[in-house]
Amino acid sequence: MIIWEVAYELGVEYLRLWKAYVFPSPIDVFKTLYSLFADQTLVIAILSSAKRIILGYLVSVILGLIIGLIIVKFKWLDENASPLILGLQTLPSICWLPFAILWYGLNESAIMFVIAIGSTFAVAIALEAGIKNINPLYIRAARTMGASGFKIYWNVILPASLPAIVSGLKQGWSFAWRALMAGEMMSATKGLGQVLMVGRDLADISQVMAVMIVIIVLGVVVDKLIFGQIEQNIRQRWGLDRA
Amino acid sequence: MSIKVEDVSKRFITKHSDTETLSRVNIEFKPGEFICILGPSGCGKSTLLNIIAGLEEATSGRVTLNGKQVTGPGPDRVVMFQEAALFPWLNVIDNVEFGMKMAGVAPAQRRERALKYLKMVHLTKFQHAFIHELSGGMRQRVALARALTFDSEVLLMDEPFAALDSQTKMLLQIELQQIWLETKKTILFVTHNVEEATILADRVVVMSANPGGIKKEFQIQVARPRQPGNVDLAYLMNNIMQELKTEVEKVAKAEYDNDWNIQKNPVLPSINDNLGSGV
Numbered sequence: 001m002i003i004w005e006v007a008y009e010l011g012v013e014y015l016r017l018w019k020a021y022v023f024p025s026p027i028d029v030f031k032t033l034y035s036l037f038a039d040q041t042l043v044i045a046i047l048s049s050a051k052r053i054i055l056g057y058l059v060s061v062i063l064g065l066i067i068g069l070i071i072v073k074f075k076w077l078d079e080n081a082s083p084l085i086l087g088l089q090t091l092p093s094i095c096w097l098p099f100a101i102l103w104y105g106l107n108e109s110a111i112m113f114v115i116a117i118g119s120t121f122a123v124a125i126a127l128e129a130g131i132k133n134i135n136p137l138y139i140r141a142a143r144t145m146g147a148s149g150f151k152i153y154w155n156v157i158l159p160a161s162l163p164a165i166v167s168g169l170k171q172g173w174s175f176a177w178r179a180l181m182a183g184e185m186m187s188a189t190k191g192l193g194q195v196l197m198v199g200r201d202l203a204d205i206s207q208v209m210a211v212m213i214v215i216i217v218l219g220v221v222v223d224k225l226i227f228g229q230i231e232q233n234i235r236q237r238w239g240l241d242r243a
Numbered sequence: 244m245s246i247k248v249e250d251v252s253k254r255f256i257t258k259h260s261d262t263e264t265l266s267r268v269n270i271e272f273k274p275g276e277f278i279c280i281l282g283p284s285g286c287g288k289s290t291l292l293n294i295i296a297g298l299e300e301a302t303s304g305r306v307t308l309n310g311k312q313v314t315g316p317g318p319d320r321v322v323m324f325q326e327a328a329l330f331p332w333l334n335v336i337d338n339v340e341f342g343m344k345m346a347g348v349a350p351a352q353r354r355e356r357a358l359k360y361l362k363m364v365h366l367t368k369f370q371h372a373f374i375h376e377l378s379g380g381m382r383q384r385v386a387l388a389r390a391l392t393f394d395s396e397v398l399l400m401d402e403p404f405a406a407l408d409s410q411t412k413m414l415l416q417i418e419l420q421q422i423w424l425e426t427k428k429t430i431l432f433v434t435h436n437v438e439e440a441t442i443l444a445d446r447v448v449v450m451s452a453n454p455g456g457i458k459k460e461f462q463i464q465v466a467r468p469r470q471p472g473n474v475d476l477a478y479l480m481n482n483i484m485q486e487l488k489t490e491v492e493k494v495a496k497a498e499y500d501n502d503w504n505i506q507k508n509p510v511l512p513s514i515n516d517n518l519g520s521g522v
């Protein structure tokens with residue numbers, strides 16, 4: 001923060017290296033941040049972005065888990081569909097936007113689709129890998145203890161692949177978050193990405209940076225506090241931290 | 244509960260090889276008997292046990308339990324493996340309860356019975372611990388408690404103590420004998436350790452290698468609980484060791500290079516070196 005202010009004082013005020021509209025002072029940025037919160041712009045934006053990503057992400061998690069389970073269950077599907085899914089996964093989600101717009105039109109569903117598509121594949125692949133890497137001893141032991149069919153899935157296979165599933169969920173979340181921002185910047189009427197673009201259109205660098213800060217903070221909070229915490233709990237329980 | 248293994252053979256056919264692991268094995272286990280299956284590594288002990296457990300299918304022949312053919316694994320033939328095979332996502336008591344949960348036993352009843360068996364293996368203090376917090380010996384104790392909750396008449400054990408240090412192993416051998424005396428289960432215990440076999444078994448079955456089969460049986464009628472270093476066992480161990488030696492050599496010849504020779508490379512110590520061990 002201090003470095004930033006010093007850089008601003010030096011670069012903009014004294015040396016005139018940059019113009020104030022390309023390099024804002026942190027004070028300006030926080031003033032803007034405050035006023036954006038005060039007039040509710042950011043609150044509305046965060047809420048509408050949150051609604052989108054939660055819905056889109058939930059859909060993708062459910063779809064991803066179902067697709068993953070189906071792939072594991074049917075071997076021929078695994079052989080044929082896995083490379084396809086892997087290929088699809090390398091495609092950045094935002095590349096789906098034109099496709100989505102053609103399907104749904106330029107509206108909410110199109111953004112939702114883009115959010116969901118990236119994380120769906122990430123979740124599906126993680127689940128598949130998780131299940132494939134289960135220690136076969138767990139399954140054998142469970143079978144001798146009278147577990148079979150659905151019971152074995154619910155009580156052994158899913159919990160055993162939980163660490164992999166959680167890292168898939170985490171990765172899916174970061175894909176969804178990126179897709180959300182990209183989608184909003186290109187086609188939304190509300191949301192964080194849209195406020196960011198408004199800042200650009202108004203050439204208001206303080207607003208641009210204020211929104212970027214909000215995006216970073218939200219991203220870190222969800223990643224570290226929610227997913228980080230879940231991961232940590234699992235690692236402790238399983239004793240994975242003892243190297 | 245009697246188990247009959249009738250003419251069981253097993254071939255493993257893979258891309259690179261076709262091994263006849265078991266060849267026409269016939270053996271019968273009487274109810275309440277403690278049998279040790281003894282043989283060199285790779286002779287097919289685990290394969291035989293897995294076929295009885297229903298985890299592996301015999302290529303030919305059949306296994307019956309009280310006259311009913313075994314077609315798959317089930318809680319009437321619980322297995323204990325060399326690794327404890329406990330679930331790391333459950334704590335100790337939930338692991339012990341797992342089988343009862345699968346069987347649909349009510350939670351309160353489950354807890355009560357789990358505690359009873361945890362007590363039998365002296366681990367009630369650790370009921371809420373996670374698996375990674377336990378030592379190897381404690382893990383096998385939990386696995387034993389879990390196996391006992393099934394109240395099955397048959398317990399199949401595949402080298403359950405092989406990875407433990409010798410003190411822990413000795414303690415567990417004594418505990419297992421006590422539990423067997425209390426519960427009167429039929430125990431089928433696989434090991435490659437002659438001393439362990441003679442301490443535990445009523446009957447030691449020595450397997451031959453390549454292909455695996457039953458070579459010879461020894462009845463052991465020494466009072467229990469037996470401890471390592473028991474003088475009566477020493478004589479028996481010597482006899483069993485002689486049987487085993489030729490099989491070990493056979494496996495070694497098949498697995499090692501041609502210049503290998505048991506005279507130059509004695510893998511089994513003379514029985515006299517073993518007399519004082521563990522005292």
Ligand SMILES: Nc1ncnc2c1ncn2[C@@H]1O[C@H](COP(=O)(O)OP(=O)(O)O)[C@@H](O)[C@H]1O
Pocket residue numbers: 255256257262264282283284285286287288289290291
């Ligand atoms: N899944 C398998 N595929 C191919 N070969 C196997 C398999 N399992 C066991 N074998 C063969 O059977 C032999 C005996 O194995 P195993 O029953 O594990 O021996 P033991 O338990 O006596 O050490 C091994 O040497 C191996 O060649």
Ligand SMILES: [Mg+2]
Pocket residue numbers: 288289290401402
């Ligand atoms: Mg084995």
